[in-house]
Amino acid sequence: xxxxxxxxxxxxxxxxxxxxxxxxxxxxxxxxxxxxxxxxxxxxxxxxxxxxxxxxxxxxxxxxxxxxxxxxxxxxxxxxxxxxxxxxxxxxxxxxxxxxxxxxxxxxxxxxxxxxxxxxxxxxxxxxxxxxxxxxxxxxxxxxxxxxxxxxxxxxxxxxxxxxxxxxxxxxxxxxxxxxxxxxxxxxxxxxxxxxxxxxxxxxxxxxxxxxxxxxxxxxxxxxxxxxxxxxxxxxxxxxxxxxxxxxxxxxxxxxxxxxxxxxxxxxxxxxxxxxxxxxxxxxxxxxxxxxxxxxxxxxxxxxxxxxxxxxxxxxxxxxxxxxxxxxxxxxxxxxxxxxxxxxxxxxxxxxxxxxxxxxxxxxxxxxxxxxxxxxxxxxxxxxxxxxxxxxxxx
Numbered sequence: 001x002x003x004x005x006x007x008x009x010x011x012x013x014x015x016x017x018x019x020x021x022x023x024x025x026x027x028x029x030x031x032x033x034x035x036x037x038x039x040x041x042x043x044x045x046x047x048x049x050x051x052x053x054x055x056x057x058x059x060x061x062x063x064x065x066x067x068x069x070x071x072x073x074x075x076x077x078x079x080x081x082x083x084x085x086x087x088x089x090x091x092x093x094x095x096x097x098x099x100x101x102x103x104x105x106x107x108x109x110x111x112x113x114x115x116x117x118x119x120x121x122x123x124x125x126x127x128x129x130x131x132x133x134x135x136x137x138x139x140x141x142x143x144x145x146x147x148x149x150x151x152x153x154x155x156x157x158x159x160x161x162x163x164x165x166x167x168x169x170x171x172x173x174x175x176x177x178x179x180x181x182x183x184x185x186x187x188x189x190x191x192x193x194x195x196x197x198x199x200x201x202x203x204x205x206x207x208x209x210x211x212x213x214x215x216x217x218x219x220x221x222x223x224x225x226x227x228x229x230x231x232x233x234x235x236x237x238x239x240x241x242x243x244x245x246x247x248x249x250x251x252x253x254x255x256x257x258x259x260x261x262x263x264x265x266x267x268x269x270x271x272x273x274x275x276x277x278x279x280x281x282x283x284x285x286x287x288x289x290x291x292x293x294x295x296x297x298x299x300x301x302x303x304x305x306x307x308x309x310x311x312x313x314x315x316x317x318x319x320x321x322x323x324x325x326x327x328x329x330x331x332x333x334x335x336x337x338x339x340x341x342x343x344x345x346x347x348x349x350x351x352x353x354x355x356x357x358x359x360x361x362x363x364x365x366x367x368x369x370x371x372x373x374x375x376x377x378x379x380x381x382x383x384x385x386x387x388x389x390x391x392x393x394x395x
Contacts, residue, residue: 012257013323014313015068018306020329022061023336028376029055030343035368042369047292050284052301056291059183060245060302061309066191067249068310070198071257087199094395095192097136102185104128104159105344107166107176116167126348128162129341131155136337138394184340190242198250205254212251215244216279219296223287241294248276248303256314269311276304331383337393339383343375 032042045051077087108125117124134151166176181189201207218240221227229237255268280289280300287295317323332339350357362371386392 012072012314012318013326014310014317015065015072016333017313017317017323017326017329018061018068018310019065019336020326020331020333022058022065023332023339024329024376024380025054026058026062027332027339027343027379028372029058031372031375032369035363035365035372037365038369044291047290048288050288050290052289052291052298056298057302057305059291060299061306063187063190063242063245064249064252064303064306064310066187067194067246067251068253070191070195070246070250071203071253074198074203091192091195095188095195097132097395098188098191099181099185100159101132101341102182102188103176103178104162105184106179106182108344108348111169111177111179113167113169113172116172118165120352122348122352124162124165126345126352127158129344129348131158131162132341133338133345133391133393135159136393136395138390138392140390184337186239186242189239190246193236193239193243194246194250197247203250203254203258205251205258208247208251208254212244212247215240215247216296216300219244219294219299220283220287223293223295241296241299244296244299245303248299249306252307252310266311269307273304273307273311276300276307280304328380331380331387334387335383335392337395338386338391339379341393342379342382 029042032038041053042055043053044055045053074087077090082090105128108121108128112121112124114121132155135155137151139148163175167174168177178185197211198208201211218237222229222234222237222241252269252272255272256266277300280297280303283295283300284297287293287297289295289297289301291298317326349355358371361367
């Protein structure tokens with residue numbers, strides 16, 4: 001793959017802004033999920049509702065941003081002179097880390113037999129959420145090499161120990177299982193599949209568009225009741241659901257940045273916005289719009305909305321140069337994995353010590369919504385502090 005002498009050599013602040021906004025909303029809706037008496041439009045829609053809310057757009061937006069960032073990440077490594085082996089090693093490590101963290105998170109919340117475990121599920125969950133921080137922290141260059149070794153490998157040993165301390169509910173077997181991959185695990189698989197294909201086709205636009213078509217078709221086939229695929233093929237096809245969103249992000253990134261567009265309106269991007277919605281609503285009568293089922297209508301409509309949001313941010317920030325407002329969201333954009341993990345660390349810490357910091361009044365209705373918003377704002381300022389002290393997860 002060749003280095004592309006184009007806009008991929010620049011910092012696109014609008015992508016960071018979209019990432020930061022998405023993470024802020026993600027923290028808000030995750031906290032809101034524990035609040036009672038909240039309107040349905042502020043929650044995930046039920047699996048068979050044939051509808052979606054802004055909450056159902058958060059995960060697709062994250063996948064879309066992952067896709068938009070892939071060409072930039074590859075070009076940056078090529079500019080550094082990294083050989084293919086280094087690039088592939090980094091890619092595999094990143095995907096594996098996301099999958100591992102995702103599986104541990106899933107097992108911390110369900111599937112365990114507390115009566116047969118040596119440590120409480122709350123302590124197990126606290127350690128499962130906390131250990132990725134020392135393992136994958138981006139330590140500064142002047143950090144003690146010995147202490148870094150202890151923190152990283154000590155964290156790995158704790159995760160290994162947690163595996164053997166886990167007892168499955170019902171079967172009594174020892175060890176965690178991928179009951180499902182978790183949000184991070186699904187991102188990891190979608191990222192890995194997309195990157196492999198992107199590399200094989202050297203990031204060519206037409207090839208990525210063709211792969212997007214394949215992903216949507218495979219997603220549709222996977223959800224067709226009369227078609228039964230072999231288990232191994234079903235596994236791959238199942239992950240193409242989320243891969244379609246990552247690939248859509250790659251396609252839009254290529255349309256924006258693979259070459260400098262002089263026209264005031266990026267007509268190819270406009271065309272794809274229309275296509276995303278046309279495909280999404282055309283498939284709706286057959287599969288419905290459902291995040292839970294991962295229908296092609298949900299993925300394509302989400303891709304269309306994400307493209308519109310990014311187009312607006314690109315116009316506002318790259319063309320009109322209105323960037324000051326985005327500083328509020330940038331701490332999250334610079335440290336997305338840590339801000340995703342940290343609420344879980346706080347939750348299990350409080351649960352392990354039986355602490356109730358927030359009064360019950362703020363767990364219901366409008367006060368709960370206000371608390372969720374305030375919690376999200378607090379998390380952004382916490383990230384600002386963490387970033388200042390070089391506590392940043394880097395896969």
